[in-house]
Amino acid sequence: IAARDFNCTVTNIDISEGALSDAKRDAANEGVAGRIRFEKGDATSLPYPNGCFEVVISYGVLHHIEIAKRRRFIQEACRVASEKIIVAELTLEGFQIIHAVSNFKAVDLEWLETELNSFGEVDKYVGTLMNVYTLFLFTKENLC
Incomplete structure (x- = not known):
């Protein structure tokens, strides 16, 4: 896309x-x-230098990653991104429709939002089947 x-x-x-x-x-x-x-x-151990991508996009990825490795995934995305991270993840309703029978575990979206907020300012779009979070890794102060 x-x-x-x-x-x-x-x-x-x-x-x-x-x-x-x-x-x-x-x-x-x-x-x-x-x-x-x-x-x-492996997105939890990326072989790229810090800040080498302007934008990192994760579209429906987190629920495919083991719960114990999800924080590391977010940390790696933040490390390699220089401007922003966009995370689109299934809501519980969306997860139940798409992965009704699977070994995957739904993402705790409150945890995700809290985790992203620990790195910077986050905008959130709440959808029925998927939420989208945009984490801005820069501030107005360092743009001037």
């Missing part, structure tokens, strides 16, 4: 080869494969 709608370059990271293959196919179908780098990796 970012490569198509915002004409930017994207690094797609996933621990699953199958998910990466699906993403490559989808990118080719959208005509944006040339603007996306696909890398197999």
Whole structure:
């Protein structure tokens, strides 16, 4: 979506080869494969320098990560982002519809909001099936 709608370059990271293959196919179908780098990796231990991405987007990822590793995921996203982090995560209702039968565990959205707020200012969009949180890693003071 970012490569198509915002004409930017994207690094797609996933621990699953199958998910990466699906993403490559989808990118080719959208005509944006040339603007996306696909890398197999663990989002709780990213091999990138601090602040190397302007924006980090996590779209429905957290509930796929073990509960014990979710804080580390947020920390890594904050470490590699220089401007903002966008986290879209299923509400309990959305989780129950999409993952009615699965081994995944729903994300405690109050925990998520508190965790993100510990890093900076957060805007929140509350949806029926998914909430979106935008964490701004800069302040008005350091923009002037």
